[in-house]
Each structure stands twice: as C-alpha cells, then as structure tokens.
Amino acid sequence: MGSSIRSLVEITSRKIIKPLSPTPYHLKALKLSLLDQILPPTLYGTLVFLYTNHWHGAGFVSNASKRLQESLSKTLVLFYPLAGRLKGPAFIECNDEGAHFLEARVNCQLADFLQQPEPKLIHHLIPETDYETAQVALGSVLLLVQINFFNCGGIAIAVSPSHKIADVTSLYTFARTWAAINRDEDQYDDGVGGQLALPEFNGGNLLPSRDLPAIPKTLETPSENLTTRKFVFDVSKMASLKAKIEGVVPNFIPTNVQLVLAIILKCAIAAFHKSKPGTPIRPTVLFQMVNLRRRMLPELPQNAMGNWFWPLPILFKEDETQLHELVSTMRKGLTDFVIEKANRFKGVEGFLAVFECIRERGQLLKSTKDINLYWATSLCKLPLYEMDFGWGKPTWVTSKGGYKNVIALVDTKFCDGIEAWVTLDEQEMAILESDEELLAYLVPSTPAQTMFDIKSSIKLKSNM
Incomplete structure (x- = not known):
C-alpha cells in the first residue's frame, strides 16, 4: 500500500436509501428520551465489519451492493426513525427522507490490510470521513453507511447511526437485523437459532425530555498530537x-x-x-x-x-x-x-x-x-x-x-x-x-x- 491513502479508497456511488414502505402517519413524530436529548447532534457511533470473501465473480460487487440496498430499505421499515431527520434536541421527524448510502472501491487486498492495518485507511472506510458530503448530512441525517469493496472481493461494512438515537447496543441491534434480512429476505432469524425482536422506540415515554442546565464539557476536542x-x-x-x-x-x-x-x-x-x-x-x-x-x-x-x-x-x-x-x-x-x-x-x-x-x-x-x-x-x-x-x-x-x-x-x-x-x-x-x-x-x-x-x-x- 505504497500509494497515498486517499487514492486507495474511491467513492463510486452516493445514494439515499428510503424505507421500502412509508411510515404510518401515527409514527411520524418521535420524541426522544432525556438521555438522548443531552447528546450533541453531530456525534455518530461507528462499527466496521470486515469480511473475507472467496466466492466473488465479475458481477459480485453490483449484486452485493444491490442486495444490501434492498435489504437496508426493508430494515428501515422496522427502524423508521433512522430514515427520518432530527428536528430539535429531542425530536425526530420520521419523514422517510432516507439514510445516506455510500459505496467505495478499495484498491488493495484485504489480506494485506489486515496484516498491517494502514492507520488512516480505516477513516476512509467510514462515511462521515468524506467531509464534503458529511457537512451537509451531519446533525440532521440519522444514519450513514458505507460499503467498501476490496480488490480481492473482501468487504467492509461501516455502520454509523447518530448518537441521538443509538448507543452501541442500539447500533448492534440495527446491524444484526440488517444482516439477517440481507441473508434471507423472508426470515428474520438472528443467526443463532432464534428470531429477531422488533426494535422499541419508546425512550421518550420511559424518560421524557426536559429542560436541563448546561452540562460540563469533559471530552477534549481531537488534536494533532x-x-x-x-x-x-x-x-x-x-x-x-x-x-x-x-x-x-x-x-x-x-x-x-x-x-x-x-x-x-x-x-x-x-x-x-x-x-x-x-x-x-x-x-x-x-x-x-x-x-x-x-x-x-x-x-x-x-x-x-x-x-x-x-x-x-x-x-x-x-x-x-x-x-x-x-x-x-x-x-x-x-x-x-x-x-x-x-x-x-x-x-x-x-x-x-x-x-x-x-x-x-x-x-x-x-x-x-x-x-x-x-x-x-x-x-x-x-x-x-x-x-x-x-x-x-x-x-x-x-x-x-x-x-x-x-x-x-x-x-x-x-x-x-x-x-x-x-x-x-x-x-x-x-x-x-x-x-x-x-x-x-x-x-x-x-x-x-x-x-x-x-x-x-x-x-x-x-x-x-
């Protein structure tokens, strides 16, 4: 991987993925919890799942991308707030505007990358590192995904939901459901012999939002050192x-x-x-x-x-x-x-x-x-x-x-x-x-x- 990091990852497609079916009218407004309310709008949690694939062919990338988009569209029916837009510190308008879906080509072998991970490359596998796009999205869009295809057929799936609606357990719940739907569009099994439970968006009822005093800042801004x-x-x-x-x-x-x-x-x-x-x-x-x-x-x-x-x-x-x-x-x-x-x-x-x-x-x-x-x-x-x-x-x-x-x-x-x-x-x-x-x-x-x-x-x- 001797060439520059930026040249290794090429964004080949940017799309908006909307839910397969519209969100019912009575679910169009979602009140967030007090714990959601206190988090800044530009925080995004991220996990990257890297897969070694040995069965790719000429049409693998297009077929895999198409299937992931279709399964994401189905998943967003269940996780409908992630397709909405943040409209305040504790309110999401579930308007089906969709999630940001980026596709990228990684010009190296996954095995080479795993043997000695290139420090900055991982950041380019994550959607919000593309700041020309992210500046428009961050703070309003609630889900960003990036699918990365390596030359060998390896895949890296980066899932980045807004922290206003998802902690790491919620991120896992979403990714697990998406994976199950992508495996088999008719059976939402959890991969370990059970059935997936539907997500519950009732935080606003369990712990309603309220006016709070300013919260002391404790997490330092990233620096160059x-x-x-x-x-x-x-x-x-x-x-x-x-x-x-x-x-x-x-x-x-x-x-x-x-x-x-x-x-x-x-x-x-x-x-x-x-x-x-x-x-x-x-x-x-x-x-x-x-x-x-x-x-x-x-x-x-x-x-x-x-x-x-x-x-x-x-x-x-x-x-x-x-x-x-x-x-x-x-x-x-x-x-x-x-x-x-x-x-x-x-x-x-x-x-x-x-x-x-x-x-x-x-x-x-x-x-x-x-x-x-x-x-x-x-x-x-x-x-x-x-x-x-x-x-x-x-x-x-x-x-x-x-x-x-x-x-x-x-x-x-x-x-x-x-x-x-x-x-x-x-x-x-x-x-x-x-x-x-x-x-x-x-x-x-x-x-x-x-x-x-x-x-x-x-x-x-x-x-x-």
Whole structure:
C-alpha cells in the first residue's frame, strides 16, 4: 500500500436509501428520551465489519451492493426513525427522507490490510470521513453507511447511526437485523437459532425530555498530537492476577474488563507523569460507560433503542495506583451507582436522577481542578463476530479513535483476549507502549499496533 491513502479508497456511488414502505402517519413524530436529548447532534457511533470473501465473480460487487440496498430499505421499515431527520434536541421527524448510502472501491487486498492495518485507511472506510458530503448530512441525517469493496472481493461494512438515537447496543441491534434480512429476505432469524425482536422506540415515554442546565464539557476536542494504538490482552494471564487481588481484597474477584482497564489506567497515569517531570501526583477520574438496560427494574430489553447508558465518574485518589486499589474503587463506584441511582433513570423521578448526576459531576470536576481524566467504554460480551450478512462471520470488527484519553474494549474474535484501543498524547503513548507491566499481559505474538495517527487534517468524532 505504497500509494497515498486517499487514492486507495474511491467513492463510486452516493445514494439515499428510503424505507421500502412509508411510515404510518401515527409514527411520524418521535420524541426522544432525556438521555438522548443531552447528546450533541453531530456525534455518530461507528462499527466496521470486515469480511473475507472467496466466492466473488465479475458481477459480485453490483449484486452485493444491490442486495444490501434492498435489504437496508426493508430494515428501515422496522427502524423508521433512522430514515427520518432530527428536528430539535429531542425530536425526530420520521419523514422517510432516507439514510445516506455510500459505496467505495478499495484498491488493495484485504489480506494485506489486515496484516498491517494502514492507520488512516480505516477513516476512509467510514462515511462521515468524506467531509464534503458529511457537512451537509451531519446533525440532521440519522444514519450513514458505507460499503467498501476490496480488490480481492473482501468487504467492509461501516455502520454509523447518530448518537441521538443509538448507543452501541442500539447500533448492534440495527446491524444484526440488517444482516439477517440481507441473508434471507423472508426470515428474520438472528443467526443463532432464534428470531429477531422488533426494535422499541419508546425512550421518550420511559424518560421524557426536559429542560436541563448546561452540562460540563469533559471530552477534549481531537488534536494533532494524539495517537491511538491497539493492545491485545491475553485473558489466560488474568487468572493469576485475579488470585493475587482476591488475596488482598477478600471475597472479590474482578472481571477481565475491570482488570484490563486497571492495568491500562495504572500505566497511562505513570506515562503521564514520566512525560511531564515535576508534575505533582494528582487525582484521576475515569468516566466509565454503564449500560442501564440490565440494571433497571424491570430490565429494559436489548432491543430498546436510544441511549440507555450513563458515563459514571469514578474518582481515584492520588495514592490509589495499585491494581487492587483501582479495581476495588471501580467495583464500589459501580455498585453504589446501581444501588442508588440506576433504577431511577425512568419516569417522573428520572429527571431528578439525571439532574442529580449532572450536578455531582460538575461538583467533582470543580473540586478537583488538576486531575487526570479518562473515558472508558466496553463492547465486550456483544456478539459482534456473529454479524453475518451472507458472506460468513467477520474476519475483524473495528472502529475508530480520536479523542484524548479514551479507552475502548472489545472481545477478540475467539473470545480468548480483549482488544483495547487507547488514545493518548503522542509522548505519553510512546512511554505507555514500552511499559513492562503492560507488556506482560499482552498476547506475545500480537504486539501493540498503530491503528490511527491523528493529524489536524482529519476531523474525528466520538465512538461512545
């Protein structure tokens, strides 16, 4: 891949895909939830599913593209708000104007790309990276998709719904339904022996939108000095670490996700101080995304669309830097949140719960002026590698980086490890990737790989 990145990906088609049948009149207006309301309109979540295809022929690209467009049109009948337009902070007009559908040709072999992923190429596989088009679409259009065909017949399907209507669980629900319809237009099976549940768009009834005070900004704008790297953690190496922590903290066995986050956090904090000699040791706040669906009573179903998550701030004191201390504080923070607040995010009391959490967040950030601030989200346990559009299961599932101090976790294909995508300042990353404690828990045959070098010429958006 010696030629320029831009020349490798050529947009060959731009279309608007509308629902196969019109949305009924009584569904034309959708009120969003309070949790949807507080998100900015230009945030788009993205997942990219890459498939190795061995059965392509001369007509494969046109046939596959046509089938994907037809199945997307059918899928939008079920997910009708995604074909609408955002008309306010908490209102979607379900007017069937359609989703943006881009088709691209990637002038390289998928195998070559997977062997050594080109940092900026992934951004060109994602629709909103084409900013001439995106400037018109972003903030109003609620779904962008890009289908990328490699020279070998490999396919990359990028799905980017607006964060105003979809968190990562909602994104998965949509993609899974689209894949099932594309596999067999008459049977909406889920690929694992069950039937797909229809999406539920009732967030506005469960947690109505309301006027809220300004929310403190915590996520920094992307800059030219950030680097995202992928680290693959060996789950088998976590067993001995769990035993050690249980010896220090009786009756507590941390999860693999908690351990991976703690290891990264410990090493990232150390890298920060090594990169800035003389900086006093200071507190750390980790915003951990908590899925509310299974923590509410009664539980919300997985097919509940919208943003049913909360960024839970966890404060670590200056002297809390050991792994057992980090995981213990994570557990306590999550346990307290679930007991005291999670079940209140609905109904009349929901507004008070959200307002209280926002107020507490503001007080925390104000009281700790000099802090290390990190964000973490986990896609683990989502069966992303079951996403079969008709060409088998994906070879790799990825996303994009872009914001400072963000940690995103996802299971490896065979669930024998956890991939961590970490975005840090370049100088801090250079120190982190050589940290011996971090390296001790990585898969030996898969060293850290540069996934993205973020420069000012590439504008990026959030993946939370």
